[in-house]
Amino acid sequence: MYRFRFLIVVVAVLAGAGLTAAPVPLALGAAGPGTAAASGPGWTSSVAFTNQVASSPTTGGGYPVPPGQTFPNPGTCRAGTLDSNHSESWIAVKPGTEDLVGSSKFFFENYSKFYDFYLGSYNIPNGTPAGDNQVQGYDCISTGTQAMPPSWTDVTDPNVAFDTKGRVYQTTLPFNAFWGGSTLHPDGEIDVSFSDNMGRHWVKGNGGVPLEPPNHASALQLGHVEDKQWIAVNAIPGSPFQDHVYATWDVINGPTTTKIRVAVSRDRGLSFAKAITLTSPSQSGPVNSSSYPSIDAAGNVYLGYESDPVNGMGPSSVFVTRSTDDGVHWGPFVRAATFMVHSLPNTTFRLGIPESFAASPTFPGHLYVAYETWNGTSMDVEFTQSTDGGLTWSAPVKVNDNADAPGIPTDQFQPEVAAGPNGAVAVAFYDRRLPCANDPSILAADRGRTNFCINTSLQAYKDSGSGAVPVGGNARISKFGWDPEQPGQSVGGLTQRVCADADCAVGFIGDYFGLAVSSHNIYALSVSTHYPSDVTADGGGPVYYQQQVLATVPRPDFGAGF
Numbered sequence: 001m002y003r004f005r006f007l008i009v010v011v012a013v014l015a016g017a018g019l020t021a022a023p024v025p026l027a028l029g030a031a032g033p034g035t036a037a038a039s040g041p042g043w044t045s046s047v048a049f050t051n052q053v054a055s056s057p058t059t060g061g062g063y064p065v066p067p068g069q070t071f072p073n074p075g076t077c078r079a080g081t082l083d084s085n086h087s088e089s090w091i092a093v094k095p096g097t098e099d100l101v102g103s104s105k106f107f108f109e110n111y112s113k114f115y116d117f118y119l120g121s122y123n124i125p126n127g128t129p130a131g132d133n134q135v136q137g138y139d140c141i142s143t144g145t146q147a148m149p150p151s152w153t154d155v156t157d158p159n160v161a162f163d164t165k166g167r168v169y170q171t172t173l174p175f176n177a178f179w180g181g182s183t184l185h186p187d188g189e190i191d192v193s194f195s196d197n198m199g200r201h202w203v204k205g206n207g208g209v210p211l212e213p214p215n216h217a218s219a220l221q222l223g224h225v226e227d228k229q230w231i232a233v234n235a236i237p238g239s240p241f242q243d244h245v246y247a248t249w250d251v252i253n254g255p256t257t258t259k260i261r262v263a264v265s266r267d268r269g270l271s272f273a274k275a276i277t278l279t280s281p282s283q284s285g286p287v288n289s290s291s292y293p294s295i296d297a298a299g300n301v302y303l304g305y306e307s308d309p310v311n312g313m314g315p316s317s318v319f320v321t322r323s324t325d326d327g328v329h330w331g332p333f334v335r336a337a338t339f340m341v342h343s344l345p346n347t348t349f350r351l352g353i354p355e356s357f358a359a360s361p362t363f364p365g366h367l368y369v370a371y372e373t374w375n376g377t378s379m380d381v382e383f384t385q386s387t388d389g390g391l392t393w394s395a396p397v398k399v400n401d402n403a404d405a406p407g408i409p410t411d412q413f414q415p416e417v418a419a420g421p422n423g424a425v426a427v428a429f430y431d432r433r434l435p436c437a438n439d440p441s442i443l444a445a446d447r448g449r450t451n452f453c454i455n456t457s458l459q460a461y462k463d464s465g466s467g468a469v470p471v472g473g474n475a476r477i478s479k480f481g482w483d484p485e486q487p488g489q490s491v492g493g494l495t496q497r498v499c500a501d502a503d504c505a506v507g508f509i510g511d512y513f514g515l516a517v518s519s520h521n522i523y524a525l526s527v528s529t530h531y532p533s534d535v536t537a538d539g540g541g542p543v544y545y546q547q548q549v550l551a552t553v554p555r556p557d558f559g560a561g562f
Contacts (some may be wrong), residue, residue, distance in 0.1 A: 020356075029449045042402050042433040043457070044473030049553045053531050054102060054122045054129040055086040056270040059169060061139030062108030062118060063153045063177075070114055070180030070502055072153050077140035082106035083533075085487070085498050085546040088510030089524040092160040092168060093420075093518040094198075095235050100124040101168045101199040102514055102525045103158035104548050106134060110491040112498045115508075119155045119172060121199035127366040127521065135202045137193060138174045149214070153177045153184065157511075160199075161233045163243040168264075169194045169205070169269055171229040171247040178218035179502055186214030188226050190249050190261075194269045205269035212261065212275065220561050225428040228353075232293035233299065235360065239299030241326045245269050245302055248278075248291040256310050258287045260303070263325040286310060292357040294419075298364035300324050302390060304336070304357025315340050318355045318369050320390040336367075336393045337384050342374030344411050346452050349484050351413065351492075351499045351510035358419045366463055367388035370399065370415035370427045378409035378451075381429045383417075383459075387467050394467070399459050401473045402433040410451045416524075420517025424555060424562060425461035427470045428515045428524045429456050434481055434536065441530045441544050442483045453481040456526045456551060460558050471558050474482055476522060477551040484509050486529035486544040489537030496543050511548065522553040 014380040060082050063072030091102035102122035109116075119135040137143035140151040152174035160170045175188035190212035192205040217223035229249035234241045245265040253257045263275040279288040284307040291305040300322055307317045318337040323330045337355075346353060354373075360366035367386040372379050381399040386392060400412035436442050436453035446452060456478040461468035484507065487496040500508040514525035528549045532542035555562050 002261070005079055040429045043476045044401055045475040047475045047553055047557045049551055051475045052129055052552070054124065054132070054545050054550045055104070055548045056129070056132055057081065057131050058092070058106070058120065058134065060106070060118060060134030061141030061151070063110065063116065065111050065114045065116060071177040071182035071184070072116070074184060075146045077146055077151055079141050079359045080109050082108055082118065083132055084110060084496060085112045086548045087498055087527060087546050088158060088512060089507055089514045089525045089548050090159045090512070091514030091516045091523055092162050093516045094162050094524065095164055096165055096519070098127045098518055098520060099125065099198065100516065101160050101162070102548065102550070103135070103160050103170060103199070104525070105156065105158065105510070107498065108332050110494050110496065113495050113504055114307055115154070115158070115197060115499060117154055119158055121160070121195070121202070122548070123198045123200055124550065125198065127523070129550060133200060135172070137170045137202060138172070139540055148176060148184065149174065149186070149189070159230045161231045162235060163233045163245070163268060164235050164237055167194050167196050167268060168199060168232050169233060169245055171231045171249065171324070171510070173226055173229050173249070186216045187218040189214045189227055190247070192231070192245070192247055192269055192272070200229065205265065206272045207270070211263045211272055211459060212249060212251070223254070224251065227252060228290045230292055232295055232300070234295045234299055236295060236297060236299045241299050243268055244326060246293045246327055248293050248303060249271065250289045251289070256286055258289050260288050260291045260305055262303070262327055266326070278321070278330055279305070284317070284335070288319070290353045290355065294357060294359035295361070296359040296364050296366065297361050299329055300355070300357050300364070300389070302367060303330070304355065304369055306353070306355050309315070312341070315339060316354070318371055320367060320369070320386070322390055325379070332465060334390050334393070335369055336369050336386070336390070337382070337396055339371050339373035339382070342379065344379060344413065347484070348505070349507035349509045353414070356415055356417045356512070358417045359425070360419045360463060361421060362419070362423045363463060363465060366467070368417050368419060368425055368468060370417040372413045372415055379411040379413045380414045381415040381427065383427060384517070385468055399427050400429065400431070400457070402431070404433065408450050412457065414512060416513060416515040418515040418517045421464040421519045423465070424517050424522070425463055426515060426517050427459045427461070428477070431457040436483065437481060439480070441480070441486065441532065443485055445489045446483050446485060447462055453483055455481045458522065458524065458553060460562065462562055471505065477553055478526070478528065480528065480530040482527070482529040483520060484529070487546070489541065489543045491537060491543060492536060493538065496545065498546065509557050520555055522555060524551040525549070
């Protein structure tokens with residue numbers, strides 16, 4: 001087994017002065033906030049922020065992959081470490097506090113090559129990471145059985161949301177490996193889990209019964225495949241639907257049809273009403289996916305989702321729909337934006353979800369959509385909004401304000417949008433405007449490359465009742481750019497790169513990352529491979545795993561009123 005300690009690096013930079021302190025390694029579990037100025041080459045605004053590594057060593061149940069196979073065998077689950085790569089994340093703020101719970105993929109031991117992972121959660125009281133753990137109820141250790149289910153080889157797609165009483169929820173997708181000749185069945189189901197102690201311990205909701213039961217269909221068969229589940233909770237005090245929980249997910253029925261399903265709990269997750277199919281071809285086309293539910297200040301629940309053309313011929317769209325009666329009836333289905341899907345240049349990782357959606361907890365009917373679109377030479381992030389409950393939408397505006405050198409376009413992609421108290425709105429995105437640094441965490445072949453290494457950028461907005469307007473320009477909120485080809489090392493003869501396909505030609509950095517807004521801060525939980533582990537790679541040197549880094553940006557630093 002593998003046991004890893006990660007160094008939390010503190011970097012102190014005097015805002016506006018450009019004075020950088022030397023990195024200081026801290027003991028595992030110590031708080032490691034460092035302040036930094038967000039200004040830098042290519043960024044127009046500067047705000048103070050801190051970066052803290054949230055992921056830390058933990059243990060749990062999982063499946064090793066036998067030599068010569070690309071998938072695990074039934075009955076072989078055992079205790080092990082979940083301390084290698086941590087891809088893809090989400091984060092939520094407990095209402096009225098600065099306490100957070102995050103969630104991400106935790107890869108099992110040194111088997112990242114085989115897409116071998118579970119969900120884990122982060123306990124972050126008062127904005128400081130205090131530990132992480134496997135989400136219980138889906139592995140042989142926490143369930144006490146090798147039976148499949150309740151033990152699964154993988155759990156995917158992190159998402160979290162709080163109610164007003166401090167319970168945090170997530171819709172989960174446990175599944176069994178279906179690749180490489182595996183015959184493991186059933187292949188997946190949709191569940192809900194909740195925690196009453198800030199993500200340290202989770203129990204299954206709905207009486208332990210799946211919201212969408214197994215259908216013995218694999219992702220290769222495309223017969224009835226669940227995917228991209230999400231959660232929202234009505235945390236509006238005084239709403240008639242206060243603390244009601246809304247779970248959504250996709251069901252893929254063959255290569256040309258994907259529908260979105262919705263289930264509602266009116267007793268804080270203990271039970272759910274029978275799920276309904278929300279979308280149909282007459283509403284927004286036959287291929288609908290990646291739904292984001294969100295609640296506005298009036299307690300109405302909205303759903304923003306991606307609609308794709310059959311066989312990828314033509315542009316994709318973001319559609320938004322609304323329910324004013326607690327998820328019973330929905331409509332109309334309105335196209336909020338149109339965008340072009342395109343692969344990124346200089347990239348071997350899989351491109352993630354192109355859109356994000358949020359409703360305002362301050363103003364009823366105020367809605368925000370951020371999405372990526374190909375402009376012919378590079379990827380841009382665009383923003384549109386509605387102030388009438390999604391009936392009409394503003395003309396899209398470009399969010400990223402980079403000024404690229406002639407002939408050297410850069411990509412800004414994978415946007416997230418979040419709305420918080422007092423009209424605050426934030427859009428964060430991955431950003432390749434800065435060349436790769438000459439840094440030990442960057443592979444030697446990638447140092448100095450343009451449009452390659454990744455930072456996280458933030459654009460703040462303020463909605464004072466007439467719609468969201470930008471506050472300043474883009475700000476960098478990652479102290480270090482990171483190499484998406486890391487980890488480029490191997491351990492025990494296995495590459496530690498996260499692979500999204502069987503031959504490892506396509507990498508994985510996560511399909512999305514976390515963004516949340518509290519009364520006092522903007523929080524982003526995103527990937528970085530900058531921070532070295534103390535695992536020694538084959539041949540020597542540390543392994544640069546994907547870690548989850550919490551960026552904290554104080555709202556007052558954007559100016560009075562924000």
